[in-house]
Amino acid sequence: MPAGLAVRGLRKRFGQLVALDGVSVDFAPGEVHAVVGENGAGKSTLVSHLAGFLVPDEGEIAWDDSPLPLGDPLACRRMGISMVHQHFTLVDALTVLENVALASGLSGAVNRRALQGKIGELLRRYGWKLEPNALVGSLSVGQKQKLDILKALWQEGSVLILDEPTATLSEAEVEELFRLLRDLASRGMAVILIAHKLREVLAVADRITVLRSGRVIRTVHRSEADEHTLSKWMVGEVPPLESAQRPPEGEPRIVIRDLRVKGDDGRFRVQGVSLEVRPGEIAGVTGVDGNGQLELAEAVVGIRRPESGEVLIDGIPVGRHTEEIGYVPQDRHRHGLALSMTIGENLLIGLRSRGRFFRGPLLLVGRFHSHVQHLVDRFGIACRGPNQTVRDLSGGNQQKVVLARALDPFPRVLVAVDPTRGLDVRATMAVHNALLSAARGGAAVLLISGSREEVAALAHRASRISLGRLEPWENPSREDLVLC
Numbered sequence: 001m002p003a004g005l006a007v008r009g010l011r012k013r014f015g016q017l018v019a020l021d022g023v024s025v026d027f028a029p030g031e032v033h034a035v036v037g038e039n040g041a042g043k044s045t046l047v048s049h050l051a052g053f054l055v056p057d058e059g060e061i062a063w064d065d066s067p068l069p070l071g072d073p074l075a076c077r078r079m080g081i082s083m084v085h086q087h088f089t090l091v092d093a094l095t096v097l098e099n100v101a102l103a104s105g106l107s108g109a110v111n112r113r114a115l116q117g118k119i120g121e122l123l124r125r126y127g128w129k130l131e132p133n134a135l136v137g138s139l140s141v142g143q144k145q146k147l148d149i150l151k152a153l154w155q156e157g158s159v160l161i162l163d164e165p166t167a168t169l170s171e172a173e174v175e176e177l178f179r180l181l182r183d184l185a186s187r188g189m190a191v192i193l194i195a196h197k198l199r200e201v202l203a204v205a206d207r208i209t210v211l212r213s214g215r216v217i218r219t220v221h222r223s224e225a226d227e228h229t230l231s232k233w234m235v236g237e238v239p240p241l242e243s244a245q246r247p248p249e250g251e252p253r254i255v256i257r258d259l260r261v262k263g264d265d266g267r268f269r270v271q272g273v274s275l276e277v278r279p280g281e282i283a284g285v286t287g288v289d290g291n292g293q294l295e296l297a298e299a300v301v302g303i304r305r306p307e308s309g310e311v312l313i314d315g316i317p318v319g320r321h322t323e324e325i326g327y328v329p330q331d332r333h334r335h336g337l338a339l340s341m342t343i344g345e346n347l348l349i350g351l352r353s354r355g356r357f358f359r360g361p362l363l364l365v366g367r368f369h370s371h372v373q374h375l376v377d378r379f380g381i382a383c384r385g386p387n388q389t390v391r392d393l394s395g396g397n398q399q400k401v402v403l404a405r406a407l408d409p410f411p412r413v414l415v416a417v418d419p420t421r422g423l424d425v426r427a428t429m430a431v432h433n434a435l436l437s438a439a440r441g442g443a444a445v446l447l448i449s450g451s452r453e454e455v456a457a458l459a460h461r462a463s464r465i466s467l468g469r470l471e472p473w474e475n476p477s478r479e480d481l482v483l484c
């Protein structure tokens with residue numbers, strides 16, 4: 001077998017579901033190797049085996065010709081294999097420094113000053129800004145992502161696996177990260193990267209492996225692929241985006257007036273935002289994460305109290321309207337889902353059409369179950385059935401559960417924050433079409449997204465958010481997207 005990580009005939013089943021079906025692939029030192037595939041294709045399952053988090057049913061993995069200790073994450077780590085997981089592995093109640101200490105296995109009396117020195121050195125090397133004594137709970141998702149990567153880079157090993165690290169980063173941060181990955185590869189590391197945005201993949205990877213339904217469709221050199229061929233290998237032909245409609249007229253449904261909102265750390269995060277959204281309209285807000293997006297969204301849906309200003313829905317303060325608002329929160333694990341509950345239970349919590357499924361206090365189980373099955377089909381949630389726990393779904397399919405709940409039935413007001421984060425090409429298209437049809441069905445949609453392309457493609461009116469203030473983004477054309 002060649003040097004590096006050699007995977008041969010890997011098979012893994014979860015109950016009836018075959019997640020990996022005879023996967024063979026080589027990850028060589030000195031290369032950035034991207035793994036792509038649609039939601040549920042088996043990407044996370046594959047790399048979890050490489051880092052010792054899963055034991056295969058069949059197959060072998062070798063590192064430089066010696067068998068890898070299967071199912072032993074600590075041993076894998078000692079061999080120099082580190083992994084950045086798809087969802088954060090951070091403790092919110094601890095500081096940046098304490099999280100690093102925890103992850104690097106330091107125990108007993110930790111020399112804080114030495115640790116702080118090393119963190120500072122790494123941050124300088126990567127050009128990242130993170131305050132070692134900041135509480136992790138107060139960080140933006142982009143900062144949390146960097147901290148998770150920092151933890152993996154603590155001991156420079158031989159293999160670095162990153163499972164969708166770019167979903168929460170701005171374009172400039174993604175470029176920075178990619179420079180770092182190229183640098184690590186040039187020093188002999190094997191870098192394995194999972195990402196959904198094919199343009200990103202083509203910009204950084206030396207080789208690309210396409211997975212589909214647990215099988216390797218092919219492994220190609222970057223020069224042998226482009227976005228179109230990759231997405232065809234991943235999902236077949238992609239349905240086109242339905243065209244956006246004319247901007248609607250009429251009375252605004254959402255009126256935001258001079259809103260000022262504090263973040264969890266007590267600082268003002270939204271500083272005087274005014275915005276109106278009409279029924280049928282998609283208002284887009286884009287910007288680098290951590291500029292008040294979260295606080296703005298939470299104030300608009302009525303779960304965070306503003307310090308001053310107001311949010312009116314059809315002329316009435318927002319608090320009384322929660323039944324009519326669909327909300328897709330940015331962090332699906334913290335705010336969107338109860339991970340240990342089933343798909344059906346997650347859909348029942350906060351379902352806006354609950355009344356249809358209850359007689360008095362009693363749930364009409366049969367009727368509700370067929371409704372859940374209908375949502376699973378309509379939103380293409382890949383699962384064993386409505387009784388599967390949400391924790392066991394792939395990341396993208398978890399997001400589809402959040403979307404199904406927010407969009408069924410179409411709400412009067414929809415607030416969606418990064419709704420396609422972590423979704424593959426086909427699922428992204430499906431969400432975009434769902435947002436457009438929600439608007440066509442009369443919803444006032446506030447789309448807050450770090451993806452400028454998404455906002456440019458969907459919004460009738462777009463703004464940029466920076467340090468809690470909005471400024472209009474006139475005619476976001478493709479040239480703008482390239483220039484800024």
Ligand SMILES: Nc1ncnc2c1ncn2[C@@H]1O[C@H](COP(=O)(O)OP(=O)(O)OP(=O)(O)O)[C@@H](O)[C@H]1O
Nearest residue numbers: 014019039040041042043044045392393394395396
């Ligand atoms: N612990 C588990 N128990 C049951 N099924 C699981 C478990 N982990 C993963 N699966 C299933 O295995 C399949 C592959 O999941 P995996 O997480 O590897 O997909 P993925 O390619 O990483 O997708 P995504 O892009 O959405 O993150 C999915 O259908 C998922 O529901």
Ligand SMILES: [Mg+2]
Nearest residue numbers: 044086394395
């Ligand atoms: Mg995954």
